[in-house]
Amino acid sequence: xxxxxxxxxxxxxxxxxxxxxxxxxxxxxxxxxxxxxxxxxxxxxxxxxxxxxxxxxxxxxxxxxxxxxxxxxxxxxxxxxxxxxxxxxxxxxxxxxxxxxxxxxxxxxxxxxxxxxxxxxxxxxxxxxxxxxxxxxxxxxxxxxxxxxxxxxxxxxxxxxxxxxxxxxxxxxxxxxxxxxxxxxxxxxxxxxxxxxxxxxxxxxxxxxxxxxxxxxxxxxxxxxxxxxxxxxxxxxxxxxxxxxxxxxxxxxxxxxxxxxxxxxxxxxxxxxxxxxxxxxxxxxxxxxxxxxxxxxxxxxxxxxxxxxxxxxxxxxxxxxxxxxxxxxxxxxxxxxxxxxxxxxxxxxxxxxxxxxxxxxxxxxxxxxxxxxxxxxxxxxxxxxxxxxxxxxxxx
Amino acid sequence: xxxxxxxxxxxxxxxxxxxxxxxxxxxxxxxxxxxxxxxxxxxxxxxxxxxxxxxxxxxxxxxxxxxxxxxxxxxxxxxxxxxxxxxxxxxxxxxxxxxxxxxxxxxxxxxxxxxxxxxxxxxxxxxxxxxxxxxxxxxxxxxxxxxxxxxxxxxxxxxxxxxxxxxxxxxxxxxxxxxxxxxxxxxxxxxxxxxxxxxxxxxxxxxxxxxxxxxxxxxxxxxxxxxxxxxxxxxxxxxxxxxxxxxxxxxxxxxxxxxxxxxxxxxxxxxxxxxxxxxxxxxxxxxxxxxxxxxxxxxxxxxxxxxxxxxxxxxxxxxxxxxxxxxxxxxxxxxxxxxxxxxxxxxxxxxxxxxxxxxxxxxxxxxxxxxxxxxxxxxxxxxxxxxxxxxxxxxx
Numbered sequence: 001x002x003x004x005x006x007x008x009x010x011x012x013x014x015x016x017x018x019x020x021x022x023x024x025x026x027x028x029x030x031x032x033x034x035x036x037x038x039x040x041x042x043x044x045x046x047x048x049x050x051x052x053x054x055x056x057x058x059x060x061x062x063x064x065x066x067x068x069x070x071x072x073x074x075x076x077x078x079x080x081x082x083x084x085x086x087x088x089x090x091x092x093x094x095x096x097x098x099x100x101x102x103x104x105x106x107x108x109x110x111x112x113x114x115x116x117x118x119x120x121x122x123x124x125x126x127x128x129x130x131x132x133x134x135x136x137x138x139x140x141x142x143x144x145x146x147x148x149x150x151x152x153x154x155x156x157x158x159x160x161x162x163x164x165x166x167x168x169x170x171x172x173x174x175x176x177x178x179x180x181x182x183x184x185x186x187x188x189x190x191x192x193x194x195x196x197x198x199x200x201x202x203x204x205x206x207x208x209x210x211x212x213x214x215x216x217x218x219x220x221x222x223x224x225x226x227x228x229x230x231x232x233x234x235x236x237x238x239x240x241x242x243x244x245x246x247x248x249x250x251x252x253x254x255x256x257x258x259x260x261x262x263x264x265x266x267x268x269x270x271x272x273x274x275x276x277x278x279x280x281x282x283x284x285x286x287x288x289x290x291x292x293x294x295x296x297x298x299x300x301x302x303x304x305x306x307x308x309x310x311x312x313x314x315x316x317x318x319x320x321x322x323x324x325x326x327x328x329x330x331x332x333x334x335x336x337x338x339x340x341x342x343x344x345x346x347x348x349x350x351x352x353x354x355x356x357x358x359x360x361x362x363x364x365x366x367x368x369x370x371x372x373x374x375x376x377x378x379x380x381x382x383x384x385x386x387x388x389x390x391x392x393x394x395x396x
Numbered sequence: 397x398x399x400x401x402x403x404x405x406x407x408x409x410x411x412x413x414x415x416x417x418x419x420x421x422x423x424x425x426x427x428x429x430x431x432x433x434x435x436x437x438x439x440x441x442x443x444x445x446x447x448x449x450x451x452x453x454x455x456x457x458x459x460x461x462x463x464x465x466x467x468x469x470x471x472x473x474x475x476x477x478x479x480x481x482x483x484x485x486x487x488x489x490x491x492x493x494x495x496x497x498x499x500x501x502x503x504x505x506x507x508x509x510x511x512x513x514x515x516x517x518x519x520x521x522x523x524x525x526x527x528x529x530x531x532x533x534x535x536x537x538x539x540x541x542x543x544x545x546x547x548x549x550x551x552x553x554x555x556x557x558x559x560x561x562x563x564x565x566x567x568x569x570x571x572x573x574x575x576x577x578x579x580x581x582x583x584x585x586x587x588x589x590x591x592x593x594x595x596x597x598x599x600x601x602x603x604x605x606x607x608x609x610x611x612x613x614x615x616x617x618x619x620x621x622x623x624x625x626x627x628x629x630x631x632x633x634x635x636x637x638x639x640x641x642x643x644x645x646x647x648x649x650x651x652x653x654x655x656x657x658x659x660x661x662x663x664x665x666x667x668x669x670x671x672x673x674x675x676x677x678x679x680x681x682x683x684x685x686x687x688x689x690x691x692x693x694x695x696x697x698x699x700x701x702x703x704x705x706x707x708x709x710x711x712x713x714x715x716x717x718x719x720x721x722x723x724x725x726x727x728x729x730x731x732x733x734x735x736x737x738x739x740x741x742x743x744x745x746x747x748x749x750x751x752x753x754x755x756x757x758x759x760x761x762x763x764x765x766x767x768x769x770x771x772x773x774x775x776x777x778x779x780x781x782x783x784x785x786x787x788x789x790x791x792x
Contacts (some may be wrong), residue, residue, distance in 0.1 A: 193641035193669045194633065200670040201630045204677070208622035210606045226604035234597045234630055237590065242732075245589035251700060271697065273589045274596040281600070301667065304647060333729075336638075 016064070016071075016100070016107030017041060021145050031132035034116050038146045039107025040099040043067050043083065044091035046152070052392055053152045054089055055143065056098040057160030057167035060235075060296055061288055063106035066098040067091065072287050081371055082159075088379035089159065093387075097150065101167075102142040103134040103295040111215075111291030128291055129215030136163070136303045140170040144178070154178050156390060157383060161185035161368035162335065163296070166303050169343065172324070173305060173316040181386040183379065185327045186368040188339035189313050189346070190304040195334060198238055199297040202231030206290050215291055228290045229281030236280045241331035241364030249273035306346070313346035320347075323389070324354040325382045327375060329367040355382060412460070412467075412496070412503030413437060417541050427528035430512050434542045435503025436460050436495040439479065440487035442548070448788055449548045450485055451539065452494040453556030453563035456631075456692055457684055459502035462494040463487065468683050477767055478555075484775035485555065489783075493546065497563075498538040499530040499691040507611075507687030524687055525611030532559070532699045536566040540574070550574050552786060553779060557581035557764035558731065559692070562699050565739065568720070569701060569712040577719045577782040579775065582728055582764040584735035585709050585742070586700040591730060594634055595693040598627030602686050611687055624686045625677030632676045637727035637760030645669035702742070709742035716743075719785070720750040721778045723771060725763040751778060 016039040026032045041064040046053060056066050056079065067083040069076055083089040083096055100108035111131040114122035147155060158171045158179050165187025172182040191199075206212055209227025217223050237245075253269040306313035324347055328340040337358045344356040359375045361367045367375070387393040412435040422428045437460040442449060452462050452475065463479040465472055479485040479492055496504035507527040510518035543551060554567045554575050561583025568578040587595075602608055605623025613619050633641075649665040702709035720743055724736040733754045740752040755771045757763040763771070783789040 190647060192638060193645045193647065193667075194636075194638040196647070196667050197629075197633045197641060197669050197673055200667075200673055201626060201633065204622075204629060204674070205601055205604070205626045208601070208605060208626055226600075230597060230601045230604055230626065233593075233600060237593045237597065240590075242588060242590040242729075245593060249589045251586065251589065251592070251703075271589075271592050271596075273593050277593055277596055278600070307647075333638075 018107050019146065019149055021142075021149075025138075025142065025145070027132050027138045028135045029133050033109060033132070034120055036102065036109040036142065037107065037113070038099050038102070038109075038142050039104075040064050040097060040146060041066065041068065042098075043096040044094055046095040046150075050152050051154065051156060051390065052094050053147070053150075053155050054094045054096050054157045054159060055147065055155050055171070056083060056089065056096055057143070057158065057164035057171075058098065058101065059160070059162035059164045060300065061232075061284065061293075062164070063104060064098045064100045065106075067096065070287075073283075079369060081369065082376065082379065088376050088383060089157075090380075090383075093392075094156065094383075097147065097152075099143050099146050101139045101296065103131070103139065103292060103299060105289035105292035108142070110289070111295055112289050126218060128218070129294065131291065131295060133302075134295060134299050136166045136170050136299055137174065137308070139299065140167050140174060143167070143171070144175060147178070154180060156392065157181040157183060157386065159183035159185070159379075160187075162187055162365065163300050165335075166300065166305075169305055169316075170303075172320060172322050173309070176317075176320045176322055179322045180390050181323045181325070181383070183325045183327070183382070184340075184343065186329055186332055186335050186340075186365055187343075188335050189306055189316075189343050190339075191301050192339070195238075196301045198234060199301055201234050203294055203297060205230035205234070206294060209290075212290065215294075217290070223285065224290045225282075225285040228285045228288065228293060229278075231293060232284040232288075233277045233281040236277060238334045239364060239366045241333065241362055243331055243362035244364050244366075245273060247362065249276060313343065314349035317347055317350035317352050320350060320352050322352065323386055324352055325379070326354065326356040327368070327378065328356075328358045329363070329365070329372075329375075330358060330360045331362050332365040332367065334365040414503050415542065415545055417538075417545075421534075421538065421541070423528050423534050424531045425529050429505060429528070430516055432498065432505035432538065433503065433509070434495050434498070434505075434538050435500075436493060436542060437462065437464070438494075439463050439492040440490055442491040442546075446548050447550065447552060447786065448490050449543070449546075449551050450490040450492050450553045450555065451543065451551050451567070452479060452485065452492055453539070453554065453560035453567075454494065454497065455556070455558035455560050456696065457628075457680065457689075458560070459500060460494045460496045461502075463492065466683070469679075475765060477765065478772065478775065484772050484779060485553075486776075486779075489788075490552065490779075493543065493548075495539050495542050497535045497692065499527070499535065499688060499695060501685035501688035504538070506685070507691055508685050522614060524614070525690065527687065527691060529698075530691060530695050532562045532566050532695055533570065533704070535695065536563050536570060539563070539567070540571060543574070550576060552788065553577040553579060553782065555579035555581070555775075556583075558583055558761065559696050561731075562696065562701075565701055565712075566699075568716065568718050569705070572713075572716045572718055575718045576786050577721070577779070579721045579723070579778070580736075580739065581723045582725055582731050582736075582761055583739075584731050585702055585712075585739050587697050588735070591634075592697045594630060595697055597630050599690055599693060601626035601630070602690060608686065611690075613686070619681065620686045621678075621681040624681045624684065624689060625674075627689060628680040628684075629673045629677040632673060634730045635760060635762045637729065637758055639727055639758035640760050640762075641669060643758065645672060709739065710745035713743055713746035713748050716746060716748050718748065719782055720748055721775070722750065722752040723764070723774065724752075724754045725759070725761070725768075725771075726754060726756045727758050728761040728763065730761040 209224035605620035
């Protein structure tokens with residue numbers, strides 16, 4: 001493969017470290033992007049034989065700021081529990097790469113990016129909803145371009161939860177020789193009808209916001225903040241569990257806002273869980289683009305790895321030498337254990353080297369992001385074993 | 397108790413059979429409605445000693461048209477599977493009364509009703525969001541006024557599912573001597589944090605609709621149809637189960653609407669489950685008022701029968717002679733079996749006569765409305781047994 005035409009920059013805030021590929025990428029939908037940018041962050045040091053790279057794939061609303069403070073929100077990285085010095089994905093030992101997905105809004109090409117003119121130059125208008133639909137496979141192809149650009153032929157590991165886990169599965173299926181170890185966490189090989197339904201509610205909430213303006217909201221200097229907030233609130237419930245909500249909030253009341261026509265409260269009080277959800281919605285819209293949300297939810301909905309392989313998921317992994325660790329969480333009802341088990345069975349049929357662990361927790365889908373010591377010990381142990389097999393670390 | 401001042405009418409379509417109570421009702425929030433109307437339907441014939449009356453309580457978006465075609469939608473009554481000639485609640489044997497709840501929008505006093513002027517006369521403006529918050533207890537008090545008005549001292553049975561079941565529990569707690577048999581179905585004695593959270597998403601979707609106009613949408617000749625549709629879509633997912641959605645729709649695609657900017661489809665296709673949800677949303681807004689939806693969801697959220705009794709649910713039923721049948725459904729994740737079991741244990745502590753049956757089904761919360769032969773046989777058998785105990789039917 002020829003070295004692609006690229007433009008690399010490490011730009012100051014508010015732009016993001018990125019590389020631009022000018023060779024054009026033909027998406028699964030048939031549209032070709034004449035050039036595209038992958039924004040990414042790296043942590044740790046690539047070793048001399050380039051064999052210690054770990055690719056971290058983010059979830060629907062994540063981004064490349066996995067293990068450092070976020071440049072917009074100022075909050076800690078989204079997976080500091082797992083990625084960092086001394087953490088399971090130890091940046092003292094591994095070279096961690098985390099790209100923003102194609103279709104995202106944190107520097108990678110997506111609906112916010114300038115739409116190219118016929119002559120190939122960028123127009124001043126963003127793509128908006130005219131941005132072509134992308135798939136998980138498209139996202140992974142863009143990530144492969146990034147790792148090629150970084151000179152990494154084989155990733156030591158690819159890891160991610162939720163939509164990140166879909167990318168891990170896609171990586172292992174599409175580029176088996178480039179993935180020594182694959183860790184799909186709290187994920188599935190297809191998006192279920194119920195998950196599609198919840199995504200559709202979120203999309204309809206965005207469409208219903210008059211500030212959405214058929215997706216061209218920048219023309220009016222506004223964003224569909226209320227619709228996007230409702231979408232986030234609805235999704236956020238699915239990330240938690242009934243037990244977690246009961247434990248955190250139960251039916252506790254707090255004072256309702258006095259100036260709001262929206263508080264139809266009985267005695268001037270509202271439930272704490274309502275206040276929490278409103279906060280989740282309003283903070284989300286400060287950092288996320290509504291058209292990206294539409295694009296990425298759609299990519300998740302279309303994901304069906306078995307369908308891409310004639311209907312049998314085992315075919316996707318035939319002959320693979322990648323080592324797999326699947327992890328699920330008991331109270332995760334968005335990506336229930338059964339869906340990980342389905343993947344594990346397919347991997348077994350394919351004769352793959354696969355470990356599968358279900359972790360007991362009441363934290364729901366979000367557990368993969370949170371303080372779960374058993375989960376973290378398992379990740380660390382699996383990666384240490386793989387490092388020995390890969391010759392990265394001496395056997396004891 | 398004095399016979400209250402009433403005005404009864406059986407009006408032509410589009411108004412509804414109703415009775416108006418002019419004595420005033422003081423609501424739990426402290427506000428007094430100077431008069432209020434209860435719209436209702438009856439089926440079957442009241443026997444000579446007025447002992448065969450069955451009160452049916454409807455759920456959040458139900459109404460009094462339980463066993464006949466709906467005057468607005470033309471669709472069959474919402475519980476024809478259970479109520480009707482030869483059905484478990486057999487209108488050949490029982491006199492069935494089904495009122496529209498206080499706060500509803502099908503003829504009973506609610507946010508759509510004219511707001512009284514200071515002199516007591518009706519203004520031309522509806523209450524809108526100034527309608528006082530109501531509780532399940534308020535709803536049941538209005539129903540008690542209706543049954544008193546109809547000359548029924550003791551109901552043979554009170555039955556309802558979901559929010560209807562909350563009313564059944566409230567009836568049994570507040571008026572134990574007026575309820576021979578109580579059948580709370582697919583319900584709970586309090587609304588859980590997760591259920592409150594889903595309701596809040598629906599409310600926020602309504603608030604986010606610009607046509608909501610701070611609740612005074614009638615002034616602009618529009619209704620917040622898109623927000624209410626999103627609320628309905630979100631709620632509708634919670635009425636089903638993942639299994640039911642998978643069985644009905646799976647990941648099947650259909651052609652996407654060609655003229656819609658809202659279809660971000662990959663190959664001109666959308667998922668069938670999306671189309672189904674959109675249909676559920678758009679048909680709902682034709683028959684339901686957004687401010688009623690806000691009022692009634694709030695009433696459900698505030699329901700906590702144990703809290704009203706010092707924290708111990710058994711206290712609510714102390715000394716009761718009412719016979720209870722609790723029913724739950726295995727795949728109901730909105731009102732899981734555990735919540736019915738919690739009620740059953742409280743009733744056991746109170747020494748009540750209680751049967752509790754969990755029915756296996758994959759239909760989710762909606763199962764209580766659908767064709768579930770085991771459930772229907774159990775209802776019929778329980779009611780027949782109670783009818784013997786009540787002296788309504790000869791023992792075999």
